[in-house]
Amino acid sequence: VSRLLVSPLIRTFKKVTGEHAYLQYLDSFRYPLAGEFSLRIDVLKDLRIPSDWGLEIGVLSEVYRNYSTNRLCQVEIADSYDHKHQDLSAEDASTGLSRMSLDISKALFKKLATYGAVFDPGTVRTVKAAYFRIALDLIESYANDALINGLSLDRHAEEQAVELFASNILKAGESFLESGEDSPFMPAWNRVTSVYSEVFADLLEAARADSADYGPVAPPGGGIGSRLPGPPRMASAG
Template sequence: RSIYKELEASGLVASQPGKGRNVWNCMGYVLAATNAEAIALHDCDIVTYDRSLLARLMYPVANPQFNYEFCKGFYARIAGGKLNGRVCRLLVSPLIAALKRAFGDNEYLQYMDSFRYALAGEFSFRRDVLNDIRIPSDWGLEIGVLSEMHRNYSNNRICQVDIADVYDHKHQSMSAGDDSGGLSKMSIDISKALFRKLATQGTTFSTESFRTLKATYFRTALDYVDAYHNEAIINGLNFDIHEEEKAVELFAENIMKAGEIYLERPMETPFIPSWNRVRSAVPDVLPRLAAAVKQDMQKYGG
């Protein structure tokens, strides 16, 4: 905690707790430990977990004959006789399509659209990736990581792999009316992450453009709902059109909220500093971090 407080005082950590900050802490420890060349992260609430998932996820970056620096996992989101993965199906995919229509297609949007499941929490990378990657501290983590890999590496160093025949995890509520949690907050954070990345590439946003984007997204997402309905019927799955369209309505509203936050806070720092920057400011941080973790493990019997 003393190390963390020192970094916090220097503005080198995220001010708010979140998934991204937890991952950032783990990245720092991996760099400090020096005994791993390939690293994988996966969600901790997987109820269908099998060790083969980790093997499939790690293999592309652990095999020395391959040149991949990063691997993204994907899987079918079907469980309990219905389609899952609402945020990816009903927000990310139609939002990317809407961004193409509203602002024009570009290489980054094509790249993001190429991932089978962009919000999968499972990804792996080689150790050197950790040094200069900048990630969001919130639910925009998955989009942020993909965006950083696009910025730092060519596409032929990036791959995706099917890691599970069956996948299910603990589901979050929509949290309609509460932007501080659940899928509602997630949708806002993800939208902000996409807007910020596009802004770094020269896309100009305004209140009017966000209104246009919302309208384009809403119509596109409803078309996606129709397609998913047909897919569910073909595969004998349950499908609640009413709940799906309620989710689309919430996500459309949250796209506007994300846009308003983006416009109102132009100086907001979206990323946690890279570990290269942290080491530049505090040169001995990694050995101190490794020693602190070792002491904690001895103290608490880990």
């Protein structure tokens, strides 16, 4: 999804809406859909995090909105990583990569709108058409890279994915235009604590109860922590 959707879609928005520092920022990440990130607690309190597959784009966008980019970095966290793969789900837009592409596209439309980009039905169709051309050109580049390195690339499967993503970009844009009242973010912790001041104490107590029932989750070196599956990139702020 990062290679066939996000990268060409960011380039598309640059072409259609013009260069913007926000798009340059997203494009600077080698793997913006990493799914793993480390944040200081004081940073986390201000973030309004999406509750769908727009999570990674949403978190990066919120950090960009609240902090200077010199407080972020991306790092390798493993020499190799076993990715959690999902089906394309071309027949079911509620699951798999189809659902993911819809949510990510919606997130980008919404974020760009907050920076002043104006979308109408014609613009949305232009985004879809421009994305399709750019993505096909990238597949050609990927195929050449694979050939030089002695690897194989299933161009048919790649183009099938791009065709689905292009269709979903159009659907995401139309959904954005039709549902301006959506609230896609979970409330920031600052808002939660304003109405539920004991939330952190209660969360700690719940964690202790789980630890008593199931045993602590402790990484090497001590401390309580957990590890979520995701690609080998991490964005951090603080």
